[in-house]
Amino acid sequence: MSIFLGVDVGGTSIKVAACDQAGTLLTEELEQVETDRASLQAFIACQVRALGACLRYLKLGWKNVAAVGQATPGPCNDGLMEKTANLPDFLTGQNVRSLLEQALEQDSGIAIPVCYYNDGNAGAYAEWFVRSQRKSEKFSLVAIQPGTGLGAAYIDPNGNVLVGAHGCGMELGHVLLHPRYQLREYPCGCGRRGCIETMCSLQGLQHRLGTLTKIDESQSATEVLKTPGDVKQKALAVRTLAMRGDPLALRLFTEQAKALGYAAAVTALLVDPHEIVIGGGLADRSATTKEFRDDFVATAKATFQEHAFPVQANTPFSWAELGETAQGYGVALLARNRQH
Ligand SMILES: [Zn+2]
Numbered sequence: 001m002s003i004f005l006g007v008d009v010g011g012t013s014i015k016v017a018a019c020d021q022a023g024t025l026l027t028e029e030l031e032q033v034e035t036d037r038a039s040l041q042a043f044i045a046c047q048v049r050a051l052g053a054c055l056r057y058l059k060l061g062w063k064n065v066a067a068v069g070q071a072t073p074g075p076c077n078d079g080l081m082e083k084t085a086n087l088p089d090f091l092t093g094q095n096v097r098s099l100l101e102q103a104l105e106q107d108s109g110i111a112i113p114v115c116y117y118n119d120g121n122a123g124a125y126a127e128w129f130v131r132s133q134r135k136s137e138k139f140s141l142v143a144i145q146p147g148t149g150l151g152a153a154y155i156d157p158n159g160n161v162l163v164g165a166h167g168c169g170m171e172l173g174h175v176l177l178h179p180r181y182q183l184r185e186y187p188c189g190c191g192r193r194g195c196i197e198t199m200c201s202l203q204g205l206q207h208r209l210g211t212l213t214k215i216d217e218s219q220s221a222t223e224v225l226k227t228p229g230d231v232k233q234k235a236l237a238v239r240t241l242a243m244r245g246d247p248l249a250l251r252l253f254t255e256q257a258k259a260l261g262y263a264a265a266v267t268a269l270l271v272d273p274h275e276i277v278i279g280g281g282l283a284d285r286s287a288t289t290k291e292f293r294d295d296f297v298a299t300a301k302a303t304f305q306e307h308a309f310p311v312q313a314n315t316p317f318s319w320a321e322l323g324e325t326a327q328g329y330g331v332a333l334l335a336r337n338r339q340h
Pocket residue numbers: 173174188189190191192195197
């Protein structure tokens with residue numbers, strides 16, 4: 001049996017998924033290990049350990065592995081890391097893809113090819129793949145993933161991931177937001193001001209919460225302010241409070257939904273996708289109610305329709321289906337594509 005492994009390397013944990021030649025997911029339960037941030041060597045070694053644990057779970061050996069896919073937060077071009085907010089600085093300028101390839105060969109005694117993709121692109125590819133299996137016609141999707149930052153991806157009708165000349169394709173989070181949805185020009189992690197990410201992400205919730213709680217005394221009756229902890233902890237609690245109808249929390253999500261709708265319209269005018277998939281924490285069905293998700297999409301879609309062309313008005317919006325599996329599974333599938 002020949003399989004493909006995908007290793008999704010995050011700032012705190014590593015998740016591994018596997019698929020077979022047909023692309024079927026073989027790992028219902030994800031193998032997870034902690035990301036070892038002590039040194040470059042330790043960072044690569046923990047990926048090898050996580051992959052090995054997945055093989056033991058599947059009762060297979062390295063000889064069964066046709067290729068490995070590796071995903072990390074970006075920006076990164078074919079494994080060559082640039083400075084990344086969620087990963088240690090010693091990775092900057094290192095080629096994590098070729099280092100993993102070398103470490104795997106040392107561990108297994110076999111040369112196993114490793115391909116690299118940004119984690120957002122990998123997750124979007126898995127969402128595209130499962131939908132394409134159900135459809136009779138070719139289709140494309142844009143994925144928008146609000147998390148700590150704002151990830152985005154475009155998968156074309158042939159299943160190609162838009163990576164770009166410098167690995168910066170679909171950096172939607174750093175497109176400037178229209179002043180109507182900007183409200184204030186907040187500083188962005190990229191060093192500029194006013195990016196879409198500064199409104200439509202956890203970072204965005206923190207900015208808005210910080211401003212609103214300072215300037216708007218009338219908000220002081222809301223539950224958000226009674227939440228213990230700093231602005232980040234309050235921002236993490238905002239989703240739960242919005243579902244309970246807290247007015248400030250609802251206002252923050254309405255602003256975010258509008259920023260996301262505008263971002264979706266910008267991408268629709270550039271790549272005209274068949275479907276827009278919303279991922280990130282908001283898509284977590286165990287953490288949000290259907291009513292909350294429906295309201296969010298309705299607001300996002302109304303803003304989308306104001307800015308997209310009329311013929312695009314009915315572009316469907318859907319929620320990501322695969323949860324935490326998406327990125328590891330997606331990059332395993334992309335490793336499979338390279339072998340075909
Ligand atoms: Zn930015």
